[in-house]
Amino acid sequence: MGCDGGTIPKRHELVKGPKKVEKVDKNAELAAKWKYCALSQEKLKRPIVSCDLGRLYNKDAVIEYLLDKSAERPNAETVVHIRGIRDIKELNLTDNPEWEGERRNAKGDRYEDINCGMFICPVVGLEMNGKHRFCYLQTCGCVFSDRAMKEVKTEICHKCGDPFKIEDVIVLNGTKEEVEKLREKMEERRTKAKIKKSKKSKAAEAAVSTPSESKADDTQVDVAGRSSQQNGDESSQSAVAGPSGSSASSRSSKGSTSSTTSATKRSVQSMEEKSEVFKSLFTSHSSAKRTKDQTSNWVTHTPYHF
Structure with missing residues (x-):
């Protein structure tokens, strides 16, 4: 049973047993x-x-997903509920002064503390490393630890001073039970938004329909009023034209012809009430017309013409 070097193999080297399940460090x-x-x-x-x-999430990654949802991504199921940019909130985080990040020297052996977080709570000073519960406010996006929210009870943000409600507090990286509760709140909020939107659309349609009817009534009243006013003007003109003789009658006839012809288009030259000086300003006047002998041809000469 010996090998070339005189070694004797053991049983676990020859017989392969079941693989051990690798445990993930929590x-x-x-x-x-x-x-x-x-x-x-x-x-x-x-x-x-x-x-x-x-x-x-990184904001760039979410924007890329929203621009192209058809692309294959390994963790696409985590962002299925995000429909647009309104479904995310940019966080107002507080940097951890002890976090070195890329500033630290990577040369040589060095112990890397995984419990050191990039951000901290601005009230209590706890590091955001997963050992402590953190939450953020939907109104302003400021992030605090759960201990700070319990110890300092207020309805105003500790960092920026904006007011908020208990419903606006959302737990970051919560447990499965907390995520399910947040999902229920999200669905309720979206249903309420849909109902409000439908009510606003119905109110807008009603507001658009009522002014149109009132405008139609106003136009009818205006037409009736204008017709009555025109009739009154004509009667007054006829009453005044009695003693004035032929000149008054000619004016009334001109007024009647102008009112009748205003609806139809006509040339300026056919208007009897306009003077010859006014008519000569237009190209349709007889003085503006020229014969072929009076017209001239424009000739251009280049510098190469001799």
């Missing part, structure tokens, strides 16, 4: 959620956004 898994984008699996870098379910 601390490393939690740290990855807070340091890498949930869609592209790249390192998080500003601007960082979050959805209604509390997942962290």
Whole structure:
């Protein structure tokens, strides 16, 4: 049973048993959620956004997904609920002064602390590394730890001072139960928005229909009023034209002809009430017409013409 070198193999080297299931380090898994984008699996870098379910993304990755949803991506199921840019919120994060990032020297052996987070809570100072619960406000996007929200109870943001409600608080990278609750809230919010939108559209249609009817009534009233006014003017003109003789009668006839011909188009030369000086301003006047002998041909000469 010996080999060339006199070695004796053991049983586990000859007989292959079942493979051991590799266990995932929970601390490393939690740290990855807070340091890498949930869609592209790249390192998080500003601007960082979050959805209604509390997942962290790079804004560039989400925009690329919205522009081309047909492209194949490994983690596309995590952003199915994102329909547009309104479904995400840019986060207002506080940098961790102890986070070195790319500034640290990578040469040589060095211990890398996975528990050191890139961001911290601006109130308590806890690091955002997965060990502590964090949440953000949908109104302003500021991020705080759950401990800060419980210890300092207020309805005003601790960082920017904007007012908020309890419904606006969303947990970041929560458990499965918390994600399901957030999903239910998201669906309720969207149904309410649809109902409001439908009500606004119906109100707008009603507002558009009522002014059109009122305008039609106004036009009818205006037409009736104008006709009555014209009749009154004609009667007054006829009353005044009695003692004036032939000149008044000619004026009334001219007024009647102008009112009748105003509806139809006619040339300026056929207008009797216009003077000859006014008619001569137009090309249709007899003075503007020329014979063939009076017209001239334009000839241009180039510098090469001799």
